[in-house]
Amino acid sequence: MSPGGDLESDLEYLGRRDHQVKIRGFRIELGEIEAALVRHPAVREAVALARHEGGDGESRLVAYLVAEPAAAPSPQDLRQLLKASLPEYMIPSAFVVLEALPLTPHGKVDRKALPAPEAMEGAAERAFVAPRSPVEETLAAIWSEVLRVERVGALDDFFLLGGHSLSAARVLSRVRDALGVELPLTAVFETPTLAGMA
Numbered sequence: 001m002s003p004g005g006d007l008e009s010d011l012e013y014l015g016r017r018d019h020q021v022k023i024r025g026f027r028i029e030l031g032e033i034e035a036a037l038v039r040h041p042a043v044r045e046a047v048a049l050a051r052h053e054g055g056d057g058e059s060r061l062v063a064y065l066v067a068e069p070a071a072a073p074s075p076q077d078l079r080q081l082l083k084a085s086l087p088e089y090m091i092p093s094a095f096v097v098l099e100a101l102p103l104t105p106h107g108k109v110d111r112k113a114l115p116a117p118e119a120m121e122g123a124a125e126r127a128f129v130a131p132r133s134p135v136e137e138t139l140a141a142i143w144s145e146v147l148r149v150e151r152v153g154a155l156d157d158f159f160l161l162g163g164h165s166l167s168a169a170r171v172l173s174r175v176r177d178a179l180g181v182e183l184p185l186t187a188v189f190e191t192p193t194l195a196g197m198a
Contacts, residue, residue: 002139019033021050026089028061036085037063038194039077045101047109051116060162062117063092064101065114072097075160078177093162121163129154142174143194158192
């Protein structure tokens, strides 16, 4: 006890037990995303987490899953599945397929051992198509800067490259400055490819 009679002790914060996170102002229960993912017939296990990447302090949702061999669903399939039951802000920006989830010595999922998703997650599924016009080239440069990816092709999907509603607003602001065109936010959701936006 200290002279004033107060107890002195150390408090160690280990994080939330319920895996609830807050991203871009929204409270997200990661278990809801995981439960929705395992509804896919080819998904055996799923884990969702918020990864803190980049220097701006922003987090993004990443889903890790173990799928049936030779039947792993595409990121597009998973996005469609999740859109049927979850709001857009709860849809992960990256999906990583693993052979097995890493476990702690106690048999629980070791979330700290999950690998960082590749920057071009989802883009490797199709051949790269370079921007084909000056407008596409300008948009590709804007997307690359905002999403922090090395290259953006004409057929790349904004959301599969890690985009979300806040980064979409940033893109539209830069499009307005660079091209003098005012686009509504819905344009990104309705035509999420670079070519579609162009």
